[in-house]
Amino acid sequence: MNKWESADLVLKNIVKQFDDGSGQKVTAVNDLSLTIKKGEFVTLLGPSGCGKTTTLRMIAGFEPLNSGEIYLGGRQIDEVPAFERNMPMVFQSYALFPHLSIFENVAYGLRARKVENKVIKNDVDMALQLVNLEGLEGRYPGELSGGQQQRVALARALVLKPKIILFDEPLSNLDAKLRTQTRLEIKRVQKMLGITAIYVTHDQEEALSMSDQVIVMNKGEIVQAGPPEEIYNRPNSIFVADFIGDANFIDVDVLEVKDKIIAVNLQNQTLEINKGNSYQDIKAGEKVYLSIKPEAVNVNQNGAKFSGNLYSTSFLGANTEYEIEFENIIISSVQKNSESDLKTLTYGSKVSIDFNVDYLQILRKE
Structure with missing residues (x-):
């Protein structure tokens, strides 16, 4: 043709x-x-x-x-x-x-x-x-x-x-x-x-x-x-982060901005994020949003760096969506059922959380 x-x-x-x-x-x-x-x-x-x-x-x-x-x-x-x-x-x-x-x-x-x-x-x-x-x-x-x-x-x-x-x-x-x-x-x-x-x-x-x-x-x-x-x-x-992919937004303080890294305070610990993932010129000392897609939130029972409490689960077929109480808000995580060890947990159970830092962004509050 x-x-x-x-x-x-x-x-x-x-x-x-x-x-x-x-x-x-x-x-x-x-x-x-x-x-x-x-x-x-x-x-x-x-x-x-x-x-x-x-x-x-x-x-x-x-x-x-x-x-x-x-x-x-x-x-x-x-x-x-x-x-x-x-x-x-x-x-x-x-x-x-x-x-x-x-x-x-x-x-x-x-x-x-x-x-x-x-x-x-x-x-x-x-x-x-x-x-x-x-x-x-x-x-x-x-x-x-x-x-x-x-x-x-x-x-x-x-x-x-x-x-x-x-x-x-x-x-x-x-x-x-x-x-x-x-x-x-x-x-x-x-x-x-x-x-x-x-x-x-x-x-x-x-x-x-x-x-x-x-x-x-x-x-x-x-x-x-x-x-x-x-x-x-x-x-x-x-707006775009929220409209495309239902991102989680967490309030964080910017601790330091280096050549390639933005360091923020999360649960009184330092989390380093790739500066190249942000379009905006972020400065140290700013209060900003940490934007995280649900698939970049890894929830498990393995004692990761951060922690929260299980709020709800929704079975989606091949995946399950977990809602977690974290930093006084609810964040969502989508995980493959074959890779999850959370099937036996109930409401309120303490869980460990880590993040795929390649997919984290810092966005200035609008």
Whole structure:
């Protein structure tokens, strides 16, 4: 399969405001700039109301900009109508026509463009083959599962051979197993074709597993952008650390800052942390947060350096989540069941705690 023509997308200082009904303006997207490279899979990630869907709608041409510019392949397109941008969107609701066959649903955009029937047949067959739905073209949407319907929606977008394909929380209506299967299918097709993809979600796992770049948004602005591993392991703020991976936050005092080490006081003992894990210029004497992912908290009965008391356990299948009373707060630890020696412990039992220092961060309080 030859890769399709794709393109860079550049957003320059885009702003979107809405009227709140009382004559006041509410800023949904504030001076946002972003460059998406040709062939990248980029996810806009953030909580409800952060501006991610509004940004996607401006890219698609569904929402006008109050100010700013959008460029596709070097061409300014912010005044170009949506139907001329060739950026189809795959929606959460599938948006299939129930009275049309699967073939006709996929062919709909081509017929609207008055493409010849022979070309339509070839292109629809190819699109259905790409999403593994060949042989189902004669069925109707109501005869397919939710996952199959979403793949029809994907095929309908792909058949137009777009430079960029847009996804607006497309997997929200699927159960957990179908979500996993469908996101793998989307990623496979995107990489095979080399098409640029922009994906909106509030689901951290989707964003981390599918993306080349994750754009974390809050209150209409980009708060961090980077590869998934960087976003997860090196968040640049308390907001990102808390939103991505449910970090624990412990109040600590900075004792000393060396070339490569930040030393903090924890339970009246010194804990040394890799300075390179922190984006911020931390000074000795500051009161800061120690940010710790649950998987970096090791809980055992082996007499480690720090201690706490078991507060609760939650069986998660292959793993168990332990909540521990530690330094007057509750911190969580996720451990593989095969490696845990805590199965016989009860509420209030004293446990030992150590930390994987490679995954600890110091974050200044906001």
